[in-house]
Amino acid sequence: MGFNTADMPPVDPAKFGSLPFMERMRLLATHWCEYGFGSPKKLHMLYVYKLIFFTVVGLLLVGLTTPALGGFGEIGSWWTEPIVYVKLMAWTTLFEVLGLASSSGPLAFKFSPFIGGCLYWLRPKTIRVPPWPGKVPFTAGDTRQLWDVAVYGLILLNLAFLVCFPGQVTDRVPGSEAGLPPQWAMFSYIGLIVLMGLRDKTVFLAARSEQYLAALLIFASAGSVVDMIIAAKIFIFASWFGAGISKLGRHFTLVVAPMVSNTPWITSRRLKRSLYRNFPEDIRASKVTSSIAHILGTIVELALPLILLFSTNTTLTLLALIGMTGFHIFIISTFPLAVPLEWNVFFIFSAWFLFWGHPAGEGWAVTDMSTGWLLAAIVMAAFFPILGNLRPDLVSFLPSMRQYAGNWASATWAFRGREVEDKLNQHLVKSNLNQIDQLTAAFGNEVAEIFMQKAVAWRTMHSQGRALISLMMRHTDELDNYVIREAEFVCTTLIGWQFGDAHLHNEQTIAAVQRRCNFAPGEVIVTWTESQPIHRNYIEYKVIDAAIGVVERGTYVVADATEELPWLPNGPIKHTVTWTRPGYVAPSDGSQYVQQSRVNA
Template sequence: MGFATPDLPPVDPQEYLARPVRERLRFATQHWVENGFGTAKFVFLIYIAKLVLLHAFLGVVIATSTSGLHFWDVSGWWNQPIVYEKLVLWTTLLEAIGIAGAWGPLTFKIKPMTGGIRFWARTGTIRLRPFAWVPLTAGTRRTPADVGLYLLLLVSLVVGLATPGAGVGDSLPHELVRPWLFIAPVALLILIGLRDKTIFLAARGEQYMPAMLMFALLPLFSFATLIVGLKLLIVVVWVGAGLSKIGKHFVMVIPVMVSNSPCMPFKGLRRANYRNPPEDLLPSTFARFMAEGLGTFVEIAAPLVLLFSVNRTLTVVCAVFMVCYHLFIISTFPLAVPLEWNLLFAYTALILFVGFPAERGFSVVDMHPAWLILAIFALLAFFPVLGNFRPDKVSFLPSLRQYAGNWATGMWAFAPGAEEKMNRVQRPVHSTVDQFVEFGIERDWAEVLMQIGLGWRAMHSNGRGLFSTLLRHVPDIEQRTLREGELVCNTLIGFNFGDGHLHDGNLIAAVQEQVGFEPGDLVVVCAESQPVHRMTQDFEIIDAALGVIAKGRWNVDDVVTAQPWLPDGPVPCEITWTADATRFPLGRAA
């Protein structure tokens, strides 16, 4: 990787772009093994500076200065719950603005680097409602009322940050943010979420809203009940994420992350995650150990030990492990770069389990009344359970499948010249390729970088299924321009986080309202996550002008055993339903 310039692959751009799809995928995936995306090193320094200075330093300064504490007296504030509360508010604010996760060039926001508020504080931009049955949510454009609710959310978070704390009403010497100050952000997150799932997910409502509810309600019982409730929350998140990695998808995530990590200087260590690169890019035994051992079993076991341990040494060891776990994730700069979330959770492990250990009155048996334990666990587990059995009903974020590799995904295929019609959409940014060009990269090279992004998708199990479906059932695929759905929705709604529900049929319909594609202009394959109770994944083929034209499924065993570039041909993709074939005939590619 160059420091100031990207490490461009050793190809002639025009010759490379003229190759067939599978040849481009082969080069992109084999290049990825040792080079990742080839991002310029200074980009990672930007993220580190943002994390350390904006999130951590400024967040702690604000939290301590508004709570009667001194920033330089770390021993005096590190285990103060009001600091934790305010850091939750601060992180939510940054996420809601769009300058925490899903920010910057690593999420293909090139120029400008910020989506978020540029979209959500502007009327007329695309709004995606989560549930069609909710009254007063019809429409696909953001209204003045939507913008007003969004700005009120930001204000409510700032008010909570700026307001001094108050006593908790018992004998413990701790102050908390006044509980009623959390009512407004919680209520606004719910109202906004019913009309606009993008902002709710971007603000990480599924993570921070339960914490704010606990901040508001549990102090009414006791301070210990509040701390134990927060412990239950983070343990459910950790264990839920660990359980979601049990399966055949997650092992493919580790090699891709490691190959792209700027903290992995030795190419030999990158290659060690693959069976026999460059010809065999399936995960190696080492990658399987990293995924199934450290990434799954230990992520489940260590939090459970933290929850029930009354041994100080064991508690500290497990807490330190979870801190290191989150720091490792930060070091890989993963999909959507949720660095702030990981840093906050690392601090959470320390303040809750080391600062308030179980043996000092903060164990699960110290929660009163006891029925709260079951009630909190049931509420926290509801969406993860539902989302794993019915992934079509719940985003992968409330389902706690952030890193599981088992995601809803999509691939957009534009007919020649059709992508330019996307400029008819009301949005404050240009397409990703145009952003690269405005940044100073030649257009052909910008297209090559987009192809490297497609290679990244092909290295995951769902990518094999997407490309197989396109190759089998879109006969003119070699003439089309392929775009990763993540990057398309990035420029349309200002946010992308690995959730294919953000660029499924609802977004396609919203785009069609403004663009008016002709039949065949845009064909999209949208694939759903694998439910836990069967070994297949469902997909839809959507024509922007005609709607859903076919439905089908592929077998997970087929996609996890295929090489990324499908050298043996596309994996079987069974079509289970088609619309009128005379409108858009489907067939096996020639």
């Protein structure tokens, strides 16, 4: 991988499209093992510059807009002030909800422009995704109105106010001249983001509400700074520990191998090959990868947070903080797809602020918290992770705290030709053209198509991708008759943001697209899998024809997917059909489903 040049697969771009689909997937998946996505390192530097901007500007805003802190010469004495934590949390949230943080730039397949976010959510007539349109009054429909734009604008102003307000003295933080932002401003943000979330869950999730909203609520409500700080400790503990629990299944090792292969500073091809069982014939994750995943990953994320939450030993706490800092720095350094980098930076600060700046042995232990707020914090921290792991169909993987675990709802889209895919450009109001068009403008169509299909190959390196392509083999007459796209990249041009959660592009969003594009039956096929419930060994799936709706539901055993190779040399993985739309027959099941019967179904 060069600084200015990409590492391309060993194939003539002009001949790439003529290769059978599965042969292309094998070529691209094995290339990923050694080179990752293959993007030039200068693209990673864009994110480094953005992180520096985020960090420096955030500190400047806190120091310059809070005169009671005493200026940067006194930073050693004021970095543990509660207002610093609240302001940096508001700054991080603002950066996220603008679309400047996660799901931004070329590593999130946004090339021109580099962001979606505010470019979508300040624009009327873009698609919005309400969570319960048939149940919550005044949320029906899927078109962004001026009302939605206004609420989103108020959210941005509210966050900017929280960042820049100098603070006011309050007896809730005794002895502090800086105090806290006014309670009404914290409550107003909470109200606005919940209201926005009921109209469009995409904005709610993009603000990373699962990480910050509960903490802000406690800082706005609690009467004691001790309750505020310890509640924040419980919430960050829940984020770490919940993620660690979710990595105990079969999916996580399949995440680590392609993630490490994509790390720009790891250049050893020998090391990268060792991540796989027998490269290039067998690229399932090796024992080396399993050790990295569960010793350096899962165990760290389970053990160190327990130490931080309960330890009163200074040395032990310091070692745990160093360990968690290294954990987050490593994640940042891998530049994972969707690039949630700023969140990791804030978590590094939060860990030191909460557990070093407010040590458990000096009155900041869980046992020092008032009983009422302790119970409330535990319920808020545990409710969605427990519900989301038992019923993943009800909760996004983000509030379920399954970060990086590989156990997430996923999908693959198939368009019957580029002219069908282009309908998304023709009929949708959006700020980004389809990625294939963004890439074609820069590299030409043949190279652009290689990059687009490499994203699909990346998905096949994960368990869900093998199931999705297996289903697609049954529900298309021939894979090579379709343009196959990774759904997360389709999603980001539909609604302006994506973060690995296919709930944002399920049949509800597909129906919104269909109302605008009017695809014919068979023109757009979507295979879709749910997350795995923690107590079951199988996953539920559905197949959606954009013109008709869901045409099939079923299940597949997780082990059958994790133990198969990405290019499915043994054919589609086994799956059990539990429901079929009356009159529907999958094309590969022996008969074409004629257009008229599809329309009438």
